[in-house]
Amino acid sequence: MEILWEYREQLWRGLIVTVTITAAAAVLTMAIALLLGGLASARARWIARPARVLIEVFRGIPALAQLFWLFFVLPAFGIRLSPFFCGVVGLSLCFGAYGGEIVRGAVAAFGKGQREAAIALNFPRWRFVLTVMAPQLVVTLTPMFGNLLIELLKASSLVSLITLSDLTFQAKSIMRIQLNSTEVLIFLVVAYFLLARVISLGTLRLERLAGGTWRGRG
Numbered sequence: 001m002e003i004l005w006e007y008r009e010q011l012w013r014g015l016i017v018t019v020t021i022t023a024a025a026a027v028l029t030m031a032i033a034l035l036l037g038g039l040a041s042a043r044a045r046w047i048a049r050p051a052r053v054l055i056e057v058f059r060g061i062p063a064l065a066q067l068f069w070l071f072f073v074l075p076a077f078g079i080r081l082s083p084f085f086c087g088v089v090g091l092s093l094c095f096g097a098y099g100g101e102i103v104r105g106a107v108a109a110f111g112k113g114q115r116e117a118a119i120a121l122n123f124p125r126w127r128f129v130l131t132v133m134a135p136q137l138v139v140t141l142t143p144m145f146g147n148l149l150i151e152l153l154k155a156s157s158l159v160s161l162i163t164l165s166d167l168t169f170q171a172k173s174i175m176r177i178q179l180n181s182t183e184v185l186i187f188l189v190v191a192y193f194l195l196a197r198v199i200s201l202g203t204l205r206l207e208r209l210a211g212g213t214w215r216g217r218g
Helices: 002-006 008-040 045-060 063-077 083-108 112-120 125-162 167-177 182-217
Strands: none
Touching: 002 008, 002 182, 008 045, 008 083, 008 125, 008 167, 008 182, 045 083, 063 083, 063 125, 083 125, 125 167, 125 182, 167 182
């Protein structure tokens, strides 16, 4: 515990960076996922196909490669971005593509009978999407997005490789100084576990809330 206490401020700064990166990337990831997933589910092929191509491209490239490309390659073309911006965008593009495929799959699996019933009742498409489809998709997608955000949190440790002083970066810095790194590694594991637990509990709470709201409407 002496090492942790001695380097408490350094570890705390790293924790703040990790939380900030994860939160910012989570917001952008959700936006990209909904956008790409919605476009990929469009009836018009000229809209759906480009969205599906983007999903496959960014889903197929490792997050680390995307971070390196933004941070190390773009400057060669005269485009210099801050490490923080590279971290947020690089993670968001990768996990946003995964989320987009999740959304596309959920929309494709939506009950065909409900669609046909809406058409029979002469429901406007926008009303069907907002009042019938969207609430059910929220219930379906919430646990999936919760898992995605936990994976995003774990992948946030990659930003330490583009000079961001996140929790992993600070831990590695301390271990280079101290011969005994056991305490730091234990702290690192516990910290990421607790952060993931917060996301998991928040997702579970949101899932129950969304489910209760939908059942209330039904």
